């Protein structure tokens with residue numbers, strides 16, 4: 303075992319006892335990079351070892367790449383909107399749909415574990431919407447995205463807003479083929495949310511801090527939250543809005559326009 | 563519980579490649595900076611392999627530590643979490659390991 307970093311493998315051992323070692327280079331934070339044998343090819347005793355060396359999410363990533371090129375060909379911008387439950391995502395979408403009326407076609411892919419409640423709200427706001435019920439699933443994936451796009455059939459030039467399942471962990475790992483990723487948090491949550499859910503903030507292009515109309519009543523530090531968010535993702539942009547009063551929404555619309 | 567879909571992807575890929583042969587062990591690499599919890603993965607592995615050629619297979623998880631290289635001072639340093647800060651104070655760093663999520667190998671027969 304590698305004494306400094308404690309990674310498994312090391313100079314001895316491996317997964318079998320016979321045959322050729324396949325060494326995989328492995329970077330170390332200390333001096334003296336070395337290789338760890340991670341697989342042993344052989345047939346005696348333990349059967350045959352097959353080296354795969356493939357990305358776990360390769361299938362999803364391939365599908366996402368196909369979605370991405372289809373969207374680009376159509377001149378459609380898809381934005382993956384992620385948040386914890388209650389951040390005000392649906393309200394932000396409703397206002398966006400109303401304010402875009404007559405300016406740009408908006409279509410919504412609504413991911414929820416159960417119910418049609420959010421999809422009904424979106425429809426009432428004037429957008430075409432496809433509801434994807436994930437059941438026990440905690441995120442959308444590229445296949446659900448492809449199926450939803452097929453059903454939705456957005457016209458070219460559309461803005462497709464994907465309301466992902468309310469959850470700040472799982473959706474961060476699944477590429478849908480979207481143009482960009484937005485994480486929405488509200489001032490009724492903790493200032494330290496970016497440090498508690500770093501994967502989501504590391505994967506996002508934009509953070510929207512919502513419900514700023516409530517700032518006088520809550521203990522939330524916008525500047526510090528933005529600082530935490532940038533500590534896990536220096537390139538992350540941020541906007542502060544109130545989807546209820548409309549304050550700051552202009553900045554969000556400008557950001558959307560910049561995605562085309 | 564994204565570990566369930568992730569583990570399902572691993573089991574699907576492994577069973578496809580096994581082409582009917584029994585799978586004895588599966589070796590995966592899960593970097594310390596991925597949002598994947600090995601214990602959850604083990605739990606999901608037993609669930610998703612049930613009734614497949616990989617039922618009863620051992621799951622070996624290798625966990626590369628988080629490391630980064632600082633663009634300001636050119637030092638390599640360990641990264642315990644996703645807060646990107648070099649000991650020199652610079653935040654201009656590049657993650658060099660810890661985000662791996664790969665199926666390394668499997669043993670069949």
Ligand SMILES: [Zn+2]
Pocket residue numbers: 632633634635636637648649650651652
């Ligand atoms: Zn440095």
